[in-house]
Amino acid sequence: MFFDPVYLLFVMPGILLGLWATFKTRTTFDRYSHVESAKRITGAEAASRLLSGAGIHDVRIEETDGFLSDHYDPAAKVLRLSPGVYRSDSIAAIGVACHEAGHAIQHATSYGALGLRSALVPAVNLASPGAYIFFFAGFLLHMQPLIWIGIVCFGLAVLFSLVTLPVEYDASERAKKLMVSSGIVSGDEAKGASEVLSAAFLTYVAAAVTALLTLLYYLYRSGLLSRRD
Numbered sequence: 001m002f003f004d005p006v007y008l009l010f011v012m013p014g015i016l017l018g019l020w021a022t023f024k025t026r027t028t029f030d031r032y033s034h035v036e037s038a039k040r041i042t043g044a045e046a047a048s049r050l051l052s053g054a055g056i057h058d059v060r061i062e063e064t065d066g067f068l069s070d071h072y073d074p075a076a077k078v079l080r081l082s083p084g085v086y087r088s089d090s091i092a093a094i095g096v097a098c099h100e101a102g103h104a105i106q107h108a109t110s111y112g113a114l115g116l117r118s119a120l121v122p123a124v125n126l127a128s129p130g131a132y133i134f135f136f137a138g139f140l141l142h143m144q145p146l147i148w149i150g151i152v153c154f155g156l157a158v159l160f161s162l163v164t165l166p167v168e169y170d171a172s173e174r175a176k177k178l179m180v181s182s183g184i185v186s187g188d189e190a191k192g193a194s195e196v197l198s199a200a201f202l203t204y205v206a207a208a209v210t211a212l213l214t215l216l217y218y219l220y221r222s223g224l225l226s227r228r229d
Contacts, residue, residue: 010217014210021202028199032092032192043085043097050101072103095193098179102171127153161208172197
C-alpha cells in the first residue's frame with residue numbers, strides 16, 4: 001500500500017489536536033455525568049422543555065444506541081439521544097440534550113448555515129470516497145486531471161467541515177442561554193454544561209483543521225504549493 005510520510009508532516013497538528021479534543025470531551029463529559037441537576041431533569045425532559053419553550057411541537061425525541069451518538073435529524077425531525085443522555089439527569093446529559101435541541105430550533109427558524117450543511121450532505125457523501133481514489137490514481141499514473149478531480153472532491157468535505165463550525169457553535173450558544181432562561185438549570189449548573197459543550201466543539205475544530213491540512217497536502221503534491229528554487 002502506498003504511504004507518503006510527507007502526509008503526516010502536514011496533518012500531524014490536526015491529528016494531535018483531535019486526540020486532545022477527544023480526550024478533553026470524554027473526561028469533561030465523564031466529570032459532569034456524575035453531577036446531578038438540582039431539579040433531577042433528564043436529558044430527554046430538558047430537550048422537550050427547550051423545544052416546547054421555542055414553540056416547537058413536531059420534533060420527536062428518541063433514544064438511540066452508542067456513546068455520545070446524539071444528533072438531530074432535520075429530514076425526519078427526530079432528536080436522537082444516547083442512553084447516557086436520554087435517561088440521565090446529570091449536568092453533562094442536560095448540556096448535550098439542549099445542544100441537540102438547539103439544532104432543532106435552528107431548523108425551525110431556518111438558520112442559514114444549517115440549511116447549507118444539510119444541502120452539502122449528498123454531495124459530500126458522493127464525492128468524499130472518490131477523492132482519495134482520484135488523487136492517488138492521478139499521482140501514481142502522472143495524470144494531473146485526475147489529481148484535480150480528487151482535490152475538488154475533497155474540497156467539498158473541507159467546505160462541509162468549515163460550515164459545520166458555525167452550526168455547532170450556534171447550537172451550543174442557544175443551549176447555554178435557553179437552559180438557564182427556561183429554568184432547566186441554575187446559572188452555576190450551566191457553567192458545567194457549558195464546559196461539556198465547549199470541549200465537544202473542539203472536536204469539530206480539530207476535524208476542520210485536519211481537513212484543511214489534508215487539502216494543503218493535496219495541493220502540495222499537485223505541485224501548486226511546491227517550493228521554488
